[in-house]
Amino acid sequence: MRTLIEGGWVVAFNGKSHEIYEQGSVVFEGDRIVHAGGPYAGPADTRLSARGKLVSPGFINTHVHTTGNAGDYLLLDMAKNDYRTSNYMSFAAPLKGKMTPPPPEAVAALRTFVFLHALRQGTTTIIDVGGQRGDWEGYVRLIDELGVRVYGSPPFRDRNTFSDAQGRLYYDHDASVGTQGLKDAVAFIREYDGAAQGRLRGMLNPSQVETCSEPLLRACKDAARELDVPVHTHAGGNLVEFQRIMDEYRKTPIQFLADIGFLDDRALIGHGVFTTAHAWSHYPFGDDLRVLAERGATVGHCPYKYAKMAMTLCSFQRYLDAGVNLAIGTDTFPMDMVAELRWASILAKVADANYQAGQHRDVFNAATLGGCKFLRRDDLGRLAPGAKADILLINLDHLGAPVYADPIKALIDAGSGRDVDTVIVDGKILVQGGRTTRIDEDEVYARAREVTERFWSNVPTWRWDGAPVDRIIPPAFPIHGAATK
Ligand SMILES: [Zn+2]
Known part of the structure; x- marks a missing residue:
């Protein structure tokens, strides 16, 4: 069946870069695009009007x-006062043995929420860098049913983070836990790579550079090479991690990963903020940006999340100019890729005090072409004949939007993930009119809230000082809850 999308601003790929066609058209058949660009005169079985919309x-x-993150980030701040710049440790360092994993239904509810929340706001390829564990068959089934495109596998590490009774962070090393975790991830990839009609692909997830020992990282990279899959780890994400790696190896996290052979064109580094290029690192030796560029690694920039913690890449433009491949992620809520483009562009300008930095073109490229490099996918992130039919129709013409001459600039300067009207993945329409087509989204939201509230109410049971959520993160104003709940 041939579907013709017509009348919108089409972002077509010419083999080298994106170009824009006013009143252009995109045609797809099955899961592949057959035409992207100007007018299309051939036959079509179905027509979708994209008038007033960007076809991206x-x-x-x-x-x-x-x-x-659903349980922790959903409504909570992330820059807590007791772990400077180290957001994740506030909820990923419980008292040992006190945190009970949620039941499979709760995990499924949150996974569903996250997948659809991301999808509805413009994400068609979800790089899953690690979530709640367990029920991996259910995870695969969910991807199959929801129609989303995902790269992932169970995350692992051999140094779990805990708090002691005084609230001090410590790393609990157990090599066998890491070895087993890697084994499970490899088995998962062997079994499920290519599942869900090819929409689920394997990617290895050693959690963080400092929570994985050097032997585990090396073994992981060997496995990634053998399986021919990409690999992600968090590195340069916070100062605690940066200092621990400096203490252990007398190198920056980036230099360390390069020296053990982990960094190459199949490696995605989550954040990569604390490098030799960042002033807070206070480490004027070496050149991490050159190392990243020479190895061909990708840095997954999550601008909004880091801005909330008063940090950013130093800088988007300097990484780009050094030849580092940049991609964009959301990490936290909202998973609004349109907003992330604006944050990436604006923060690039502020970081360098240069309004020529962070050009619209460059942030759009990062969120499309840049994200495909470590995946080795030249059929994603672009609209061109032969590429996958992963397409967005985004509303541009409405009273909440500016009058514009350039639709890409309008999108980045003034758009929102909520302007995404239609999401097509693998040739299937998963969102139309801003609503998911396969599942009742109100129900998904209600379930996610229920599960998250349960998580919040459990926080004092594993938190070192027994503090409830509203004491760890006080509300903006006192909240008088409803009488019946
Ligand atoms: Zn993360």
Whole structure:
């Protein structure tokens, strides 16, 4: 069946770069695009009007935590006062043995919420960098049913993070846990790579550079080479991690990963903020940006999340100019890729005090072409004959939007993920009129809230000082809850 999308601003790929066609057209048949660009005179079985809309390649979101963040980030701040710049440790360092994993239904509810939340706001390729564990068959089934495109596998590490009774962070090393975790991830990839009609692909997930020992990282990279899959780890994400790696190896996290052979064109580095290029690192030796560029690694920039913690890449433009491949992820909520483009562009300008930095073109490229490099996919992140039919129709012409001459600039300067009207993945329409087509989204939201509230109410049971959520993160104003709940 041939579907013709007509009348919109089409972002077509010419083999080298994106170009825009006013009143252009895109035609897809099955899961592949057969035409993208100007008018199309051939036959079509179905027509979709894109009048007043941008017809864009779907975005590659390089940082989605399925469920892990839902319980913690959903409504909570992330810059807590007791772990400076180290957001994740506030909820990923419980008292040992006190945190019970949620039941499979809760995990499924959060996974569903995260997948659809990301999808509805422009993500067509979800890079799952680690979420709640367990029920991996259910995970695969969910991807199959929801129609989303995902790269992932169970995350692993051999140094779990805990708090002691005084709230001090410590790393609990157990090599066998890491070895088993890697084994499970490899088995998962062997079994499920290519599942869900090819929409689920394997990617190895050693959690963080400092929570994985050097032997584990080396073994992981060997496995990635053998399986021919990409690999992601968090590195340069916070100062605690940066200092621990400096203490252990007397190198920056980036230099360390390069020296053990982990960094190459199949490696995605989540964040990569604390490098020799960042002033807070206070490490004027070496040149991490050159190392990243020479190895061909990708940095998955998550601008909004880091801005909330008063940090950013130093800088988007300097990484780009050094030849580092940049991609964009959301990490936290909202998983709004349109907003992330604006944050990436604006923060690039502020970081360098240069309004020529962070050009619209460059951030759009990062969220599309940049995210495909470590995946080795030249059929994603672009609209061109032969590419996958992963397509967004985004509303541009409405009273909440500016009058514009350039639709890409209008999108980045003034758009929102909620302007995404239609999302097509693998030739299937998963969102239409801003609503998901396969599942009742109100129900998905209600379930996610229920599960998350349960998670919040459990926080004092594993938190070192027994503090409830509203004491760890006070509300903006006192909240008088409803009488009946
Ligand atoms: Zn992360």
